[in-house]
Amino acid sequence: MVMSTGEMFTQMGSLIAGVMFIWAMFQQYFPYELRTSLEKYTHKLFSLVYPYIQIRFNEFTGERLMRSEAFSAIETYLTSNSSMQARKLKADSVKNSQSLALSMDDNEEVADEFNGVKVWWVSGKNMSKGQSFSFYPVSDEKRYYKLLFHKKHRELIIGPYLSHVFKEGKAITVRNRQRKLYTNSGSHWSHVVFEHPATFQTLGMDPIRKQEIVEDLVRFSNAQDYYAKIGRAWKRGYLLYGPPGTGKSTMIAAMANLLEYDIYDLELTAVKDNTELRKLLIETSSKSIIVLEDIDCSLDLTGQRKKKKEKEDEDDDKESVAKKLMKDEGEAKTSKVTLSGLLNFIDGLWSACRGERLIVFTTNYVEKLDPALIRRGRMDKHVELSYCCFESFKVLAKNYLDVESHCLFDKIRLLLEEVNMSPADVAENLMVKSSMDAVDGCLEDLVGALETAKEEARVKAAEEEENAKRLLAEKVKAAEEKLKEVAAVKEETGTKIESNGENGSLAKEVLVQ
Ligand SMILES: Nc1ncnc2c1ncn2[C@@H]1O[C@H](COP(=O)(O)OP(=O)(O)OP(=O)(O)O)[C@@H](O)[C@H]1O
């Protein structure tokens, strides 16, 4: 059997250690003075013969036998190296069984290089003593990794190399993990696998603004040191606002996909009180987006969710939820989330308990939100998503139909300047309905839809103008009637006042006014 380098060094080390042990036992028979100088020389000799250092990383640590973070990070780090070098590999599936990860099997060895220095990693396992025979897999094996390197590189390996291994191992874990979409029922989060395919490439909006948002997000995700330096919690608030179907929810999915974050979709109406809200916050992990959708209609005074449509139909002098919360706060029972509870959730002391988090609010009615809720510092970036412009259309056309230019584009551009159509409606028209004339057919459908919308808008505007004219005519008529009445009264009272003597002219003036 061929012995690998690391194995050879380990065996050599064990052999020398054995000899040293016998030698140490033997030394006990020498006088004390002679023994101390002998020990000194023995150590020198040992490090000359065997100049290597070994570090052992056990899989389980502590009294509660927690799996060691260092071990996990090393295991993941070595996975990327081992598939090329090790002879015996273990296979495991990652990312929803879509791909395989190969890692080194027990008693295998791989070499690694860092700044030109070679090190060896050896995997091994110990069995617990007193094991009884069983047909079932043994669960009390204790695995470990041993790192072997020359003693002259001690500082480099113990410092920069090991921190590089841990950092890289954790980064690979994040890349390979299955991302999750959480939702709360009461004070508990439950999750499904997050698989939304939206990306910033497929999001239809002005490319310059889109680039600005992408850069802002990437800058945030790399800014741990910066946030620590300026003494702020590593979190950022986004307010996405605009009419329905303009891509607010889609943008959140694109954000999560860009940064590889989990999403916590917080249903505020299902939260009993501020304490429950805080509990939910504490249970979120870092590298995540906490989403509060439709913040303007998430709650009402009774804590019941109102459907958006009903909300739209309600009377005009609606108050923002935030204002209602504020009013409600004084009389709040323990079963209510209050505005201050929500503000604390966003930027109270507990909000800093896990770093690297985005908090995203969405709303169709930004003007209804309480300024306290969305001031900079809480919602750092305000992003308006609006009706489809020509730039957004071009992204959608490229995405849905794979076209970058077409003879109908000019017509569409002019129509989009005149008509308010949401990207969701534009996208609906660009969905291929049959294999025949896909591009021409879809673009013609869109032109048709835009022209219909334009005509509808024209008819609506004409109706509104007609209504306004009618209203004005009615008002003029009413005013004329009033004038007639006033004139009649004036004539009657004017005569009386005139007969009243010197005050008569003054009274007349007042009446005229
Ligand atoms: N800007 C956009 N780019 C690409 N697709 C979009 C865009 N806006 C909307 N869509 C499409 O329309 C659908 C609805 O969009 P989305 O749910 O993101 O809208 P929203 O702004 O969140 O609406 P609401 O205010 O009703 O929640 C999505 O499935 C998406 O495919």
Ligand SMILES: [Mg+2]
């Ligand atoms: Mg939405």
